[in-house]
Amino acid sequence: MALAVHLLSCLLGTGSWVAINGLWVELPLIVPEAPEGWDLPAHLTLLIQLANAGPLAVALLHRLRPQWLHEPGLIGGLAGLGALACLLLAFLWRARVVVGGSPRSLALLVLLFCLALVDCTSSVTFLPYMRRFPAPFLTSYFVGEGLSGLLPGLVALGQGAGAVRCVNGTQPEYLPPRFSVTLFFLFLAAMMGLCLAALIGLQQLPAARRERAKEQSQARAPVEERPMMGSVPSAGRLSWARAAAVFGLLGWANALSNAVLPAVQSYSCLPYGRAAYHLAATLAALANPLACFVGMALPSR
Known part of the structure; x- marks a missing residue:
């Protein structure tokens, strides 16, 4: 039964970023159809940054109503919103x-913002919920979080896009993908539905309840009675200079990976065709979870 709890924890983790990761790998097929064209990745990057209002709201809740962050209803609402947005x-x-005399993908942009809001907010709501369980289940959650980028990337590779054949020896003709964008979004909706079902299972499954009760009893036990998890030396406080350097590097790395590079990827790949853009977006989504798995096997502290 503990294996079932591990599986549910993993499924909950897959819903954390599967929608936005899936959108990035599907953009090469959406860009030619959208009126925004090659500007669409820049629009999506801006929407994701605006969606960080969700974590800011959670930080405010943490000050005013901290108990709400542990309520399953909040997490279930996020998963349900993500599934509905993918379905739409x-x-x-x-x-x-027509907006301002020009055609716009208003429904696409609004729903993209909803998905970005769900995924950005999941980072600060799913983890507090998983603290109700013993530490090994948190590892399973992080495995699922890695799969949230790996699975859409593998599906996108199977979908294929941008394959070219020559007509009459000179005219290039792009071959259609193996399945449509509509089916891909239905796949993302199913993944978010599984995330919601995993949350319900973690709430209702007797084995999950026992694991939560076990963690609560250990948390209430005196320090000398708790099981030892290894010898971890207490770290001293960082100096202001070192803290500024660490957070500066962290901010720079996140700016590149989450804002700058995704926004210009369509332009950097444009001279090489849709096939190069599709592979670049897909392999970028695969790189992050693979690096996380390597980090789990070869920790470097």
Whole structure:
């Protein structure tokens, strides 16, 4: 039964970033159809940054109503919103409206913002919930978080895009993907549905309840009675200069990986065609979870 709890923890983790990771690998097929064209990745990057209002709201809740952060209803609402947004995207991603005299993908952009809000907020809500369980289940959650980038990337590789054949020896013709963008969004909706089902299982499954009760009893036990988890020396406080350097490097790395490079990827790959753009976006999504798995096997502190 503990294996079932590990599996549910992993499924919960897959819903943390599967929607946005899936969007990045599907952009090469959406860009040619959207009126925003090659500007769409820059629009998506901006929407993701605006969606960080979600974690800021959670930080405010942590000060005013900290108990709300541990409520399953908040996490279930996020997973449900993500599943609904993916389902609507499957049928509305091509919809256009005229704004300011120009066609715009208003439904696509609004739903993309909803998904970005779900994924950004999941980082500061899912983890507090998983603290109710013993530490080994948190590892399973992080494995699922890595799969949230790996699975959409593998599906996108199977989907294929940008394959070219020559017509009459000179005219290039792009071959269609093996399945449509609509089916890909339905796959993302199913993944978010599994995340919601995993949360319900973690709440209702008797084995999960026993694991939560075990963790609560250990947390209430005196320090000398708790099981030893290894000898970890207490770290001293960082100096202001070193803390500024650490956070500066962290901010610079995140700015490159989450804002600068994704926003210009469509332009950097444009001279090489849609096949290069599709492979670059897909392999970028695969790199992060693979690096996380390597880090789990070869920790470097």
